[in-house]
Amino acid sequence: MRLSYDKLHFLQQTQGTTRRVTFRAVGVADGHWHTLVLAVTGRYAILTLDCNAPLELQMEKPFPEDLDTKGSTFFIGSRRRWNGLFSGLMRQLVLWPGSDASTRLCPASDPRLSVLLVPQVLLYLSIKPPANQLPLYPYEAEVRISLRTPPICGSTEEGQLWLSPLQRALYLCDGIMWITVLHEKERLDYLEDHQDVFTSSETFDVEVFHIPFQGIFIATANRDSSLGSAIYRWTNGRFEQYQNIRTYNAQAWKFFTVGNKSFLVVANSRAASPGEREFSVIYKWSERKLRFVAYQMLHTYSARDWEAFHIHHEAFLAVANHRQGEMNHNIDSVIYKWNPNTKMFEVNQTIATSGAYDWEFFTIGPYYFLVVANTFNGKSTDINSAIYIWTGGSFQTLQLITTFGAVDWEMFQIGGRVFLAVANSQQLDDAGSVLYTINSTIYELNITSQRFVKFQDITTSSALDWEFFTVGDDKFLVVANSYDGKSYSLNSVVYRWQGYEGFVPVHSVRTNGCRDWEFFRSADSSYLVSSSARTAFSKVLKLKTY
Numbered sequence: 001m002r003l004s005y006d007k008l009h010f011l012q013q014t015q016g017t018t019r020r021v022t023f024r025a026v027g028v029a030d031g032h033w034h035t036l037v038l039a040v041t042g043r044y045a046i047l048t049l050d051c052n053a054p055l056e057l058q059m060e061k062p063f064p065e066d067l068d069t070k071g072s073t074f075f076i077g078s079r080r081r082w083n084g085l086f087s088g089l090m091r092q093l094v095l096w097p098g099s100d101a102s103t104r105l106c107p108a109s110d111p112r113l114s115v116l117l118v119p120q121v122l123l124y125l126s127i128k129p130p131a132n133q134l135p136l137y138p139y140e141a142e143v144r145i146s147l148r149t150p151p152i153c154g155s156t157e158e159g160q161l162w163l164s165p166l167q168r169a170l171y172l173c174d175g176i177m178w179i180t181v182l183h184e185k186e187r188l189d190y191l192e193d194h195q196d197v198f199t200s201s202e203t204f205d206v207e208v209f210h211i212p213f214q215g216i217f218i219a220t221a222n223r224d225s226s227l228g229s230a231i232y233r234w235t236n237g238r239f240e241q242y243q244n245i246r247t248y249n250a251q252a253w254k255f256f257t258v259g260n261k262s263f264l265v266v267a268n269s270r271a272a273s274p275g276e277r278e279f280s281v282i283y284k285w286s287e288r289k290l291r292f293v294a295y296q297m298l299h300t301y302s303a304r305d306w307e308a309f310h311i312h313h314e315a316f317l318a319v320a321n322h323r324q325g326e327m328n329h330n331i332d333s334v335i336y337k338w339n340p341n342t343k344m345f346e347v348n349q350t351i352a353t354s355g356a357y358d359w360e361f362f363t364i365g366p367y368y369f370l371v372v373a374n375t376f377n378g379k380s381t382d383i384n385s386a387i388y389i390w391t392g393g394s395f396q397t398l399q400l401i402t403t404f405g406a407v408d409w410e411m412f413q414i415g416g417r418v419f420l421a422v423a424n425s426q427q428l429d430d431a432g433s434v435l436y437t438i439n440s441t442i443y444e445l446n447i448t449s450q451r452f453v454k455f456q457d458i459t460t461s462s463a464l465d466w467e468f469f470t471v472g473d474d475k476f477l478v479v480a481n482s483y484d485g486k487s488y489s490l491n492s493v494v495y496r497w498q499g500y501e502g503f504v505p506v507h508s509v510r511t512n513g514c515r516d517w518e519f520f521r522s523a524d525s526s527y528l529v530s531s532s533a534r535t536a537f538s539k540v541l542k543l544k545t546y
């Protein structure tokens with residue numbers, strides 16, 4: 001691009017041939033600031049100066065759809081014999097692929113001093129206009145307006161926009177999935193029954209995960225060892241069975257990645273045959289078979305949960321060993337570390353636990369934490385659960401919190417505040433009396449004391465899980481109430497954050513022996529999945545918003 005006194009020249013040099021397009025009567029050499037936008041698409045070059053009417057010229061040959069700039073040199077503001085040296089004044093230079101920047105600059109209160117603000121979502125995307133198409137002015141990347149299900153988003157659609165009036169949102173395809181650019185804030189209205197996912201047997205846990213280029217999946221941890229557990233894939237707005245895996249009274253699944261590899265680990269709570277050792281199994285996603293295949297077996301003791309996490313780019317797995325045999329609940333749970341040489345997990349640390357049921361990993365600033373839900377010590381459920389902090393290459397005890405048959409911890413943040421919610425399942429004392437309708441507690445981190453302190457008690461009935469989720473600007477917690485001492489058919493409750501009031505109940509959902517809640521978003525809506533330890537189906541609820 002070259003400037004003369006009253007002309008602007010756009011030059012293309014390909015294979016030793018120079019082609020020129022000249023815009024005439026362009027007065028920019030007048031000693032004043034000017035905002036100049038040159039957009040090139042197909043056979044057209046469009047010049048917009050100071051937000052005035054665009055000037056459009058047709059070129060002999062179309063501009064290349066893909067322009068490889070690797071190894072290229074840009075001469076900016078060079079002048080004749082000072083070629084390669086900047087010899088002018090420039091406030092801002094933006095090279096923006098796939099769009100005409102004038103639509104973001106104009107109109108402007110002072111068009112000569114317009115500044116282009118590039119949205120964050122566009123900073124890391126290579127946007128390309130659709131092949132063999134020339135969009136009409138303003139020559140933006142292709143916009144799709146649809147009231148139907150989301151259009152396909154793949155490598156050929158990368159950079160395309162999808163405007164959904166139904167969802168009142170604008171999405172951008174990043175080559176894999178639609179990501180939100182603009183979205184009107186949603187408010188939760190009510191929960192709608194969407195699907196019953198029929199399982200081989202009762203389900204103790206549901207794990208929701210996403211595999212690039214494959215979509216959304218759930219893995220159900222099913223009780224019946226003879227029938228195994230299943231993986232379901234989200235297809236056309238519903239879950240369909242995708243793969244069945246042999247498990248042994250499975251209690252939980254955990255999806256995780258190491259580098260660019262995807263894994264799924266199951267917590268088996270019994271052995272394949274009586275008298276044999278118990279093993280939990282790590283499965284690896286096969287890009288060739290498009291299935292999970294057995295990768296590594298780890299010796300566990302009535303495993304209840306797995307937690308996967310990374311510390312300083314190193315991968316770890318923590319297993320909650322519940323008991324050894326039928327009576328010994330005071331055993332070690334194990335933290336494994338990925339060995340990049342053997343490409344296997346190896347024991348890194350053991351931690352003494354009492355009927356461990358759950359691990360929750362979280363970070364606060366530069367610090368790493370693990371909290372364990374201790375359920376039973378052989379005599380009572382009124383015992384301490386522990387928070388550990390990573391220091392010196394291992395986890396050390398930071399704080400003990402009294403819990404009552406703790407089964408789950410959920411960490412979440414609201415603003416700059418950090419919370420931990422514990423699901424207390426039952427209060428069993430040494431005398432043998434049992435209470436199921438008790439308080440589960442939310443704790444908040446006190447920065448001054450560096451301890452978690454009680455924030456709110458919520459009455460629950462043998463609570464087995466908490467799930468935190470957001471809808472728009474609203475924050476929610478849903479609890480899995482499973483048993484009140486008389487019945488398994490209970491209301492599980494959705495609570496909404498209301499600031500000083502804490503969490504208040506806003507919705508009740510009828511459940512039967514509810515064990516787990518999982519929240520996920522698809523391209524079209526948000527959903528909650530609940531599992532049942534009493535019936536052979538899990539329920540998918542759609543979050544209706546306004």
